[in-house]
Amino acid sequence: LAEPLAVSWHVARLALKALHSSMDRRALVIGGGAIGLAAALALNAMGVVDVVIVEPDDARRQFLSEQCDQQVVSSTDKSFPIVIDAVGIGVTRASASELVEAGGVIAHVGLGDNGPGFDVRRATLQEITFIGTYTYTAQDFRDTAAALFDGRLGPLNWTETCSLAEGATAFADLRAGRVAVPKVVLEPWA
Structure with missing residues (x-):
């Protein structure tokens, strides 16, 4: 899990670095998959206590709330100084554009598609910083790794494993919303 956590650590660090010091350290994370949850955990580890995850899937929302102790909603109309888009599709870029506060930061890490959605006019007029990143x-x-070892990222009880032979089924289940956990790990020798 170090790799997806490092991606999320990187996006959280960049967003906080870009945030003006006069703005509240509050964040909205769009998407409760592995990258989204890891971004919320990284923000928490970096001292941001008010982090909300938007996750439309009922089972995953319940899992994130009950098993990962996250503040999770199905939707929101509340604005935030930092919005991390961990999905990266047109509708989530549109939501990020709408929900970020004036002068805030949108950090885009999801690679769902390259369709429209980002409101460049609002970003320009309201001096919103946009950061695109996908690595670390x-x-x-x-x-x-240090945060993993010292416990700042919490328990890593949010995965499920299956054999590599079951991979196609696991991906189909993910796409169909039949998997509540944020991360499925495929084991080639299972």
Whole structure:
């Protein structure tokens, strides 16, 4: 899990670095999959206590709330200084554009599609910073590993494993919303 956690650590670090010091350290994460949950955990580890995850799937929302102790909603109309889009499709870019506060930061890490959705006019007029990222630095990886080992990222009880032979079924179940956990790990020798 170090790799997806490092991606999320990187996006959280960049968003906080770009946030103006006069703005509240509150964040909205769009998407409760592995990257979204890991972004929320990274923000928490970096001292952001008010983090909300938007997750439309009922089972995953319940899992994130009950098993991961996250603040999770199905939708929101509340604005946030930081919005992390961990899905990356047109509708989530539109939501990020709408829900970020004036002067805030949108950090886009999801790679769902390249369709429209980002409101460049609002971003320009309201001086919203947009950051696109999908990877991490060596230092981010080291910082993530340290946070994993010292417990700042919490228990890593949010995965499910299955054999590599079951991979196609696992992906179909993910796409159909039949998997509540944020991360499915395929084991080639299981």
